[in-house]
Amino acid sequence: MSKKITTTGTALSLAVAAAVIGMASSAQANEMRWNGYVENATYHREGTGLSKFRNTAQATFSKDFDSQGDWNLSMRGVLRGSYDGVYDLNKGEFGKNAQESYLGANWHGQDTSTAILAPGVPFPCENDPTLCRNLDGYMDHKERDAKFPEFNSKADFLREFYVDAVKDLDSGGQLAFRVGRQQVVWGKTDLFRVLDVLNPVDYSRHNIYDELEDIRIPQWMINAEWRMGPTSVFDDSNLSLVWNVDKFRPNNLGTCGQSYRILDAGCFFSSRVMGLDQIPGAAFGGTNPYSASGVPIIHSVDEPSWALKNTQLGVKWEGVYKDLTFSLNALTYRQQLPSLHFRELAPGVPLPATDGVFDIKFPRVNLVGGSVDYYAAGIDSILRLETTYTKGEELPRDQNGHKETDMFRYVLGVDKNQMIPWLNPRRAFLISAQVFGEHILDHESDMPNFKDNWTGTLLFKGWWMNDRLSPQIVMAHDFRADASVFAPSVEWLANDQLKFTLGANIKRGGKERFPWSVAEGLAGDSSGQTEPLARFTNGPIGVANKENEIQFTVRYNF
Amino acid sequence: MFKKALISIAISGLLTSTSVLAVSEQDIENSFFPYKSSLPAAAGIQVGMVINQSNWEVAKEVLDPAMLEQVKLGNYEIRVGETTSFDLHPNYIQATREQASQAQLGAKPGEISGTSAGRPFPAEPSAQDPRAGEKLAWNYKYGYNWGDSAAIMPFYWKYRNMATGQVERTIKFNFHFLNFTRRVNQEPKPAIEPNPSELFRATYVQALEPADVRDTQLLIQRFEDDSKLDNAYLYLGFQRRVRRLSTGQVTDAFLGSDIMIEDFEGYNGRISDMNWDYKGTRYMLMPFFNHNDLELATDMPAESDGYQFVDFTGQGGCFPKITWQLRKVYEVEAKPVDENHPVSRRVHYMDAQTFTIPRTNVYDRSGNLWKAWVIGQAHPDHHLPINKGSGVAIDDAFTMIDVQAQHCTTGQFKGIVDPSLTPPSKMNVQNLRASGR
Numbered sequence: 005m006s007k008k009i010t011t012t013g014t015a016l017s018l019a020v021a022a023a024v025i026g027m028a029s030s031a032q033a034n035e036m037r038w039n040g041y042v043e044n045a046t047y048h049r050e051g052t053g054l055s056k057f058r059n060t061a062q063a064t065f066s067k068d069f070d071s072q073g074d075w076n077l078s079m080r081g082v083l084r085g086s087y088d089g090v091y092d093l094n095k096g097e098f099g100k101n102a103q104e105s106y107l108g109a110n111w112h113g114q115d116t117s118t119a120i121l122a123p124g125v126p127f128p129c130e131n132d133p134t135l136c137r138n139l140d141g142y143m144d145h146k147e148r149d150a151k152f153p154e155f156n157s158k159a160d161f162l163r164e165f166y167v168d169a170v171k172d173l174d175s176g177g178q179l180a181f182r183v184g185r186q187q188v189v190w191g192k193t194d195l196f197r198v199l200d201v202l203n204p205v206d207y208s209r210h211n212i213y214d215e216l217e218d219i220r221i222p223q224w225m226i227n228a229e230w231r232m233g234p235t236s237v238f239d240d241s242n243l244s245l246v247w248n249v250d251k252f253r254p255n256n257l258g259t260c261g262q263s264y265r266i267l268d269a270g271c272f273f274s275s276r277v278m279g280l281d282q283i284p285g286a287a288f289g290g291t292n293p294y295s296a297s298g299v300p301i302i303h304s305v306d307e308p309s310w311a312l313k314n315t316q317l318g319v320k321w322e323g324v325y326k327d328l329t330f331s332l333n334a335l336t337y338r339q340q341l342p343s344l345h346f347r348e349l350a351p352g353v354p355l356p357a358t359d360g361v362f363d364i365k366f367p368r369v370n371l372v373g374g375s376v377d378y379y380a381a382g383i384d385s386i387l388r389l390e391t392t393y394t395k396g397e398e399l400p401r402d403q404n405g406h407k408e409t410d411m412f413r414y415v416l417g418v419d420k421n422q423m424i425p426w427l428n429p430r431r432a433f434l435i436s437a438q439v440f441g442e443h444i445l446d447h448e449s450d451m452p453n454f455k456d457n458w459t460g461t462l463l464f465k466g467w468w469m470n471d472r473l474s475p476q477i478v479m480a481h482d483f484r485a486d487a488s489v490f491a492p493s494v495e496w497l498a499n500d501q502l503k504f505t506l507g508a509n510i511k512r513g514g515k516e517r518f519p520w521s522v523a524e525g526l527a528g529d530s531s532g533q534t535e536p537l538a539r540f541t542n543g544p545i546g547v548a549n550k551e552n553e554i555q556f557t558v559r560y561n562f
Numbered sequence: 563m564f565k566k567a568l569i570s571i572a573i574s575g576l577l578t579s580t581s582v583l584a585v586s587e588q589d590i591e592n593s594f595f596p597y598k599s600s601l602p603a604a605a606g607i608q609v610g611m612v613i614n615q616s617n618w619e620v621a622k623e624v625l626d627p628a629m630l631e632q633v634k635l636g637n638y639e640i641r642v643g644e645t646t647s648f649d650l651h652p653n654y655i656q657a658t659r660e661q662a663s664q665a666q667l668g669a670k671p672g673e674i675s676g677t678s679a680g681r682p683f684p685a686e687p688s689a690q691d692p693r694a695g696e697k698l699a700w701n702y703k704y705g706y707n708w709g710d711s712a713a714i715m716p717f718y719w720k721y722r723n724m725a726t727g728q729v730e731r732t733i734k735f736n737f738h739f740l741n742f743t744r745r746v747n748q749e750p751k752p753a754i755e756p757n758p759s760e761l762f763r764a765t766y767v768q769a770l771e772p773a774d775v776r777d778t779q780l781l782i783q784r785f786e787d788d789s790k791l792d793n794a795y796l797y798l799g800f801q802r803r804v805r806r807l808s809t810g811q812v813t814d815a816f817l818g819s820d821i822m823i824e825d826f827e828g829y830n831g832r833i834s835d836m837n838w839d840y841k842g843t844r845y846m847l848m849p850f851f852n853h854n855d856l857e858l859a860t861d862m863p864a865e866s867d868g869y870q871f872v873d874f875t876g877q878g879g880c881f882p883k884i885t886w887q888l889r890k891v892y893e894v895e896a897k898p899v900d901e902n903h904p905v906s907r908r909v910h911y912m913d914a915q916t917f918t919i920p921r922t923n924v925y926d927r928s929g930n931l932w933k934a935w936v937i938g939q940a941h942p943d944h945h946l947p948i949n950k951g952s953g954v955a956i957d958d959a960f961t962m963i964d965v966q967a968q969h970c971t972t973g974q975f976k977g978i979v980d981p982s983l984t985p986p987s988k989m990n991v992q993n994l995r996a997s998g999r
Contacts, residue, residue, distance in 0.1 A: 039776070177987070180996060189802040192803060217800050231987070233990055234757060235758070236758060237758055239758055239759045239761075239783075240990040240992055379791070385808055419805070419808065421808055423904065431815050431818075432814040467815075467818060470815070470969065472818065499731075500774075501772070561773035561774070
């Protein structure tokens with residue numbers, strides 16, 4: 005891990021902690037409130053065995069301070085620590101020694117591409133110094149980091165820690181600041197994110213399926229709000245400015261060897277291209293420069309250092325106008341998914357450099373978007389619309405590694421509470437459906453992502469026994485990838501403290517293939533391949549097609 | 563002759579329902595001070611007596627059928643207290659006086675004009691008036707229920723198995739109420755501005771405990787225009803997002819309790835959602851009492867000011883340990899306009915002096931008794947010191963008994979009439995986000 009990150013994070017932590025302690029000593033102390041939970045999550049994966057044995061303790065504390073002049077002050081923090089025993093209990097499948105027979109064995113069969121690409125090296129920093137050095141700063145976790153994900157140099161055990169300062173204005177509005185490590189949530193969608201991109205996300209916890217609250221990676225931010233309240237036109241109006249002053253952190257996709265690694269990207273990053281040393285030397289005008297050990301997929305990670313110009317800034321105006329609640333958003337940030345920049349052996353030569361095929365970059369992205377909620381009385385349903393337009397995103401492609409393109413995303417959601425008397429005459433069911441659409445404006449034929457794609461989600465949830473028993477079904481379908489997930493679960497509150505959840509997560513898909521020019525160049529195979537590009541075509545649902553699980557969670561709240 | 567009489571009654575009914583009738587000072591006195599000259603009396607009912615399974619027949623004429631049945635079954639004993647006057651705030655009475663005779667119903671249910679403060683129809687309801695029930699509903703809607711604003715902090719709800727007495731869940735809330743218009747006591751008067759959508763009232767609910775509902779918040783905004791559907795918003799702590807609520811959710815069990823959002827305060831919906839039918843006026847035993855004179859709960863979390871909550875007793879702990887007093891009551895039946903409504907009718911027993919709804923019986927779609935709803939009213943001068951002189955009948959203890967499921971939800975209030983606890987900034991969508999995580 006980068007020492008720079010440690011230094012920056014620690015300095016910020018200390019600054020905010022000092023401010024809080026200063027306030028606490030200068031203000032009359034009010035009672036500190038504490039609550040939290042301990043939890044065990046045990047998941048069993050078909051054909052693999054134990055896939056999660058996570059034991060978590062989380063504590064939330066908050067405190068109000070006496071007013072300082074015109075300002076009302078309070079603070080809040082969330083501490084979380086967890087140990088995932090799967091790396092001790094199922095070492096054959098997960099951990100530093102969990103070697104796969106070929107790259108992508110966890111989601112597809114073998115073909116030409118898997119003969120060219122070496123299996124991913126699990127936890128490369130424990131097995132391969134070269135790959136570890138190349139991945140320095142990103143996806144370079146050690147097994148210990150996976151076992152204890154919060155206890156790292158970025159102090160991730162401090163999930164949240166912020167100070168709120170609110171001042172009532174003579175106009176009836178309020179001026180408010182929230183300073184510290186926090187989650188800032190934009191948008192109105194479930195499961196997938198469109199506007200909700202201020203915090204990166206840790207997909208290594210449980211792919212896309214955990215609550216976003218638990219997998220957003222909190223950032224040190226300053227959130228300023230001018231809550232205007234009602235005006236002569238709007239029933240409510242709020243202008244907020246979010247400045248993410250933290251060092252940039254990308255999404256955590258899961259290091260090779262972890263039990264959840266979205267798109268199986270972690271293993272691809274710790275793979276190598278093999279067989280380039282077999283190209284006749286004549287093709288190079290003499291000697292083949294490649295070694296038999298292959299070329300690492302990743303050469304280096306260009307993670308933006310902390311600098312003022314690398315900070316991220318967002319502005320949102322939201323309000324209520326008659327029956328509409330709306331927001332208009334703008335954000336300049338960094339792409340949270342890695343963009344792979346191809347490194348040529350020599351200018352104009354379509355072969356990779358000998359010391360690594362790609363550099364990982366996180367380009368600057370500018371986003372504008374908005375959201376609307378509307379109650380449609382005719383169908384007694386809530387309609388939700390959310391949309392974004394971005395400039396600066398980079399998507400993978402076969403020939404040139406990547407391409408910058410504008411992107412248009414949108415979500416239409418419908419929520420309805422429906423009585424179904426023959427199922428439950430006393431309580432309505434929640435039916436929530438969403439369609440996510442994505443349009444790539446500068447699409448190329450060698451892009452594995454579809455120019456237009458849609459993912460539909462459906463939530464069907466009921467309640468019995470005065471809401472102490474709640475079964476639900478979550479379904480999602482990626483239309484172009486023809487990949488689906490079906491996740492039924494039932495939650496039982498034994499009492500106010502103790503909750504049991506039993507669920508399943510069943511997926512299908514992962515059949516899409518995408519041609520890879522390297523397979524054609526080295527082996528003359530122009531047919532669709534599984535690696536490396538089809539992971540994008542199949543998406544997070546399809547790539548996890550062999551991750552059917554039974555999941556049991558018990559949580560005790562205190 | 564018979565035909566003429568019919569026409570005459572029809573015309574008189576039509577006139578009574580839509581035209582403005584003169585309201586006298588005596589009407590206002592009778593409306594706000596019904597016990598000034600004499601106290602109610604009923605055969606066999608005496609202050610200090612206990613009505614239980616052994617003598618339930620004595621209360622046949624003064625208890626509603628659902629409560630009488632509970633006494634008859636031995637599930638509850640009713641202690642009879644002295645009838646006391648719950649005088650509403652003088653400013654509310656004065657506003658009624660100033661606008662007397664001006665309120666007028668429109669052509670359709672839910673339409674009203676000529677009233678901007680006070681009780682719109684202070685005159686005695688007439689059995690000949692086909693819209694008398696609707697007028698009483700307006701008196702309730704525009705009543706001084708929680709005054710211009712108030713808070714319940716905290717507010718404990720317990721979900722109880724009536725058969726076993728097991729407390730299945732305990733939920734701790736804060737509730738806030740604010741009138742945007744028709745304000746008579748707290749500044750600003752008569753209305754809070756700006757108010758572009760012409761809101762009449764808002765209710766804000768914040769769940770504090772237990773963990774699975776912590777940070778859940780609900781905001782209901784009601785419009786002056788009764789034909790407009792309420793705007794309702796829900797904030798779920800784990801989602802950290804504000805979501806709109808559909809109206810379907812206001813007739814659903816709120817957080818799994820035995821209570822719908824539409825049940826709040828007796829009835830929490832539009833006038834135009836119901837067909838209202840005035841059934842008559844009578845003296846009945848109603849849950850009105852002095853909080854400070856009760857034997858209060860000792861098993862509740864301590865309040866820093868020493869406040870104690872109303873205790874619960876009876877079968878399954880489903881009944882408030884309070885006293886009941888004979889009071890003048892208007893019986894009003896409300897039938898939902900929507901045929902898909904989960905309720906076929908509610909029978910409200912409105913207190914004539916305060917126009918609160920301390921007793922309601924709820925019937926399911928088959929017409930069978932489903933739930934009995936009790937909201938105990940405490941006199942403000944015998945409650946928290948800050949409530950003294952507020953002229954607000956303090957909602958102090960409730961029970962909603964699902965007689966079919968043998969289950970109940972009970973509520974223990976700490977009602978505080980203090981405008982500083984409920985500023986207008988608490989009643990907008992931003993507050994949900996700001997108060998959430």
